[in-house]
Amino acid sequence: SAVISQKPSRDICQRGTSLTIQCQVDSQVTMMFWYRQQPGQSLTLIATANQGSEATYESGFVIDKFPISRPNLTFSTLTVSNMSPEDSSIYLCSVDGGRVFYNEQFFGPGTRLTVL
Amino acid sequence: GESVGLHLPTLSVQEGDNSIINCAYSNSASDYFIWYKQESGKGPQFIIDIRSNMDKRQGQRVTVLLNKTVKHLSLQIAATQPGDSAVYFCAENPITQGGSEKLVFGKGTKLTVNP
Numbered sequence A: 001s002a003v004i005s006q007k008p009s010r011d012i013c014q015r016g017t018s019l020t021i022q023c024q025v026d027s028q029v030t031m032m033f034w035y036r037q038q039p040g041q042s043l044t045l046i047a048t049a050n051q052g053s054e055a056t057y058e059s060g061f062v063i064d065k066f067p068i069s070r071p072n073l074t075f076s077t078l079t080v081s082n083m084s085p086e087d088s089s090i091y092l093c094s095v096d097g098g099r100v101f102y103n104e105q106f107f108g109p110g111t112r113l114t115v116l
Numbered sequence B: 001g002e003s004v005g006l007h008l009p010t011l012s013v014q015e016g017d018n019s020i021i022n023c024a025y026s027n028s029a030s031d032y033f034i035w036y037k038q039e040s041g042k043g044p045q046f047i048i049d050i051r052s053n054m055d056k057r058q059g060q061r062v063t064v065l066l067n068k069t070v071k072h073l074s075l076q077i078a079a080t081q082p083g084d085s086a087v088y089f090c091a092e093n094p095i096t097q098g099g100s101e102k103l104v105f106g107k108g109t110k111l112t113v114n115p
Helices: none
Strands: A004-007 A010-013 A019-025 A032-037 A043-049 A068-072 A075-080 A089-097 A101-107 A111-115 B010-014 B019-025 B032-038 B045-051 B056-058 B062-067 B072-077 B086-093 B109-114
Touching: A004 A089, A019 A032, A019 A089, A019 A111, A032 A075, A043 A068, A043 A075, A075 A089, A101 B032, A101 B045, B010 B019, B019 B086, B019 B109, B032 B062, B032 B072, B045 B056, B045 B062, B045 B072, B072 B086
Parallel strands: A010 A111, B010 B109
Antiparallel strands: A004 A019, A019 A075, A032 A043, A032 A089, A068 A075, A089 A101, A089 A111, B019 B072, B032 B045, B032 B086, B056 B062, B062 B072, B086 B109
């Protein structure tokens, strides 16, 4: 399985600022995903981070609010822009399992964001 | 639209009992289902998966049952242990054009195991 790390693990931010979350994988993966998990809720897919092209966003999420980078096959960033208290959530990245663990997704530990 | 939901938001069991967590899904075109376990402060951890061409799959102490007729998925945990206490999510992989790896998650069930 893939080992995934995220930075920061948690942060407290002021309204109107932006935070960039990093996701690092210990092996090359084709697909990386970003999810949001609001307090006590399930996971909602924000976007698929595509290497070498723009991210694919799900309904309700836009690039201006959640810009994503994917410079190589082991790294991605998610920025939460112009934050408001409603953005307080856990943000998780995940990766696909590749040919060995086809269709299985491995998750990072998450970034717990609190917006004041 | 696509949705995956759970019958019970919380489940409390005694250590050693068997646990059953249920999940209903609405997309009959989904071909792949996964159960995840999420402990407090951690990301979801894969437990077991099942493809739509199967109705049962067993792992170590866990069994997943798929009933496509009523679009129902269940996770059975045998001899539940305190370490099984967590939130359990079902997720489905809807068949989409281009073969997306996208997962749609259910609401989650919080399992509490009492010693």
